[in-house]
Amino acid sequence: MSPSTTTSLLQHLSERDLAILASLRSFRLLTTAQIRRLHFASGHASLGAAATAVMRVLGRLEAHNLVARLGRRIGGVRAGSSGITWQLGAAGERLQRTMHGEKHRRRYVEPSPAFTAHTLAVADLAIGLYELQAQQAVEVLTVDTEPSCWRSFIGEHGTVEWLKPDLYAVTASGDYEDHWWFEADLATEHPPVVVRKAKVYQRYARTGAHQAKHGLFPAVVWVVPDAVRRAALEAAFAGDKAIQPAVFRIITTAEFSALIARGHATPGEVSND
Template sequence: MSRRGHAARLRDKLSDRDMAILRDLEALRLLTGKQLRRLHFPDGDPVTQARKVRATLKRLSDLGVIVRLSRRVGGIRAGSEGFVIGLSGWGHAVLGLDSPVPRRHRRVVETKPAFQAHVLAVADLYVGLVEHARTGSSELLEFAGEPEAWRRFGGLGGQAITLKPDAFVRLGVGDYELASFIEQDMATESLPTIVRKLAVYVTYWRTARNSRRTGSSLGCGGSFRLPPASSRRPEHQPVPSEARALFSVCLTTDALPSLTQLEHEGGAL
């Protein structure tokens, strides 16, 4: 049987919720069992939710469309909620059935704990935004992780530049649409690296302003949000004064209110 034929047979065995889980894993790269519960099993008491998650993950693993990494979040006492889950090659193949062109499959491999922690922190922001949207307080219009959130553009001197945020978020709050690039700072990057990244954001902003003047389009923009330690804040870095309002800084625990408040000072591109 061909690879596509086997993928089609696998898809016939998957529910709508199964497919939604695979799409989230494709977009976010990694999710924990707890994050999957919050995303796809919000109803019922915690015991029932946990049982459904365990059964679903076992079935998807047996079908070969997901892989479970050896590292747990929260230790062995976390149970199935602590498992770190990724999309397998067959999972990518199932999602690729709807694509007219071959899609690039990112192979899930055991990675360093620091990398996994960063990926899961970005995923946790997405989970929080989905839960916030369920309350009716906001509408999650778009959430793109890496590399879909990246922006390729020509600098003011014509050189090719790629802006590489960790995520791009577009929210509907009341009558407003709020857009932000996200940088999830885990205090692992050096200050010179942060300075260089801030400079790319400023260049992107300046190029966007110039594009508007000439009637061309640079794509989606927004404010740039980074949750750093005090010494890593943009106001402590060599950022031009006219661009400082682009950056909104908060702790990870304060990301949701920072992203959804209408009074933020982020500059629209």
């Protein structure tokens, strides 16, 4: 996309249009309902009016291939337009790439149901943070999605390892800042797999890299669908002597907002034992 084409296109897009495209670039996938929560939360007489407005805007962007809908709806046909999942269209991808000076083309294809569900779950956590900010419960200072929230480090045997959180965030309440890494768990992985990832967090913590830059190590929070899954992960963590439980928190999605609003997270220290 040439600079002149980009300039011409930008002249026909509103700030909200650009914000929607930026959100799709960041989160990769969003449902109509999530886009409404992010960009149409105010200025409408009712939820129905907001839903009508978001579909009108998305329809216009879709007509110019700036956004594209997936073939499968979340929640099936009964979910209506709120269950449509969107990603950047070819023109939207080129525009975002040009605006950010990126040369590598990101290919957008129909993702698997598992990838879609997990990606939308991660987006829902971030949207929850922004909604808490709108309620003046916290201030959102940082939200980093994949892969910008990933960290590489030299492991214990001299090899390069990657820590791949689903989401990194910094929130503030009063004089306190809270640093978080979130894992959106949909109960699709066996608990031992989750324990192995927890140990990657511990190995990264032992490098001291994050603490040297930020003065602390973030709370690592697994957000799970229900109390049954929470109990299963808690048992798996407790059953492995190598796990230092003070570093991790396991909460349900229903408990997420209360944890963030309460804040003042004080993760435990990670020993070198």
